[in-house]
Amino acid sequence: xxxxxxxxxxxxxxxxxxxxxxxxxxxxxxxxxxxxxxxxxxxxxxxxxxxxxxxxxxxxxxxxxxxxxxxxxxxxxxxxxxxxxxxxxxxxxxxxxxxxxxxxxxxxxxxxxxxxxxxxxxxxxxxxxxxxxxxxxxxxxxxxxxxxxxxxxxxxxxxxxxxxxxxxxxxxxxxxxxxxxxxxxxxxxxxxxxxxxxxxxxxxxxxxxxxxxxxxxxxxxxxxxxxxxxxxxxxxxxxxxxxxxxxxxxxxxxxxxxx
Numbered sequence: 001x002x003x004x005x006x007x008x009x010x011x012x013x014x015x016x017x018x019x020x021x022x023x024x025x026x027x028x029x030x031x032x033x034x035x036x037x038x039x040x041x042x043x044x045x046x047x048x049x050x051x052x053x054x055x056x057x058x059x060x061x062x063x064x065x066x067x068x069x070x071x072x073x074x075x076x077x078x079x080x081x082x083x084x085x086x087x088x089x090x091x092x093x094x095x096x097x098x099x100x101x102x103x104x105x106x107x108x109x110x111x112x113x114x115x116x117x118x119x120x121x122x123x124x125x126x127x128x129x130x131x132x133x134x135x136x137x138x139x140x141x142x143x144x145x146x147x148x149x150x151x152x153x154x155x156x157x158x159x160x161x162x163x164x165x166x167x168x169x170x171x172x173x174x175x176x177x178x179x180x181x182x183x184x185x186x187x188x189x190x191x192x193x194x195x196x197x198x199x200x201x202x203x204x205x206x207x208x209x210x211x212x213x214x215x216x217x218x219x220x221x222x223x224x225x226x227x228x229x230x231x232x233x234x235x236x237x238x239x240x241x242x243x244x245x246x247x248x249x250x251x252x253x254x255x256x257x258x259x
Contacts, residue, residue, distance in 0.1 A: 012061035036202030039212035054079025088164035142173030
């Protein structure tokens with residue numbers, strides 16, 4: 001059975017100050033799957049996520065969300081209603097962890113009983129139940145990122161977008177969050193798109209990989225396909241650099257089976 005694409009991009013570009021900063025000839029994002037957007041700093045990863053989140057307008061081509069063409073400022077609100085973006089540096093309010101998770105739910109007008117249930121569920125999933133009454137400004141880097149992700153997941157978005165979610169974490173915190181997030185996304189069947197400059201993160205977590213170079217999408221497809229059939233020297237170099245941890249691809253299957 002073919003899984004429907006929640007996003008379809010065709011000849012899509014985005015510009016800043018009149019200069020083109022993103023060019024996506026073709027990209028499909030499958031519903032219920034995890035897609036990693038991989039590339040070095042300045043390759044257009046954040047720009048792509050901002051377009052998908054409805055926070056940046058495309059300048060040419062088409063961006064379809066659930067079959068509906070989203071173009072122009074007036075339609076960007078549709079994306080903002082169905083997506084949630086987690087930035088690489090947690091942007092937390094000066095309140096408790098519970099208050100941070102609850103903030104978006106209050107804006108949506110959810111009744112208190114449902115808010116409390118979602119807070120409890122997401123805090124448990126992210127392993128931060130014991131932190132709910134702690135001030136967010138007293139959290140460690142890993143705790144702050146988990147709180148930020150919990151706040152996003154509690155909103156139950158159609159698409160969860162994460163911009164370099166592991167880049168600011170130390171190695172132990174990163175490993176634990178990668179593992180926990182993999183199980184959470186599989187268990188909840190969440191459509192997720194995350195950016196990273198580290199191909200090993202993508203190998204560990206993603207079903208699909210999209211590779212950006214110099215603002216242009218140069219290859220996308222299933223994780224195994226990218227690893228086995230890189231299309232150019234740039235993608236080949238990325239794959240070569242990650243060969244020592246290529247066995248982590250097997251973790252993807254474990255996530256899906258255990259979820």
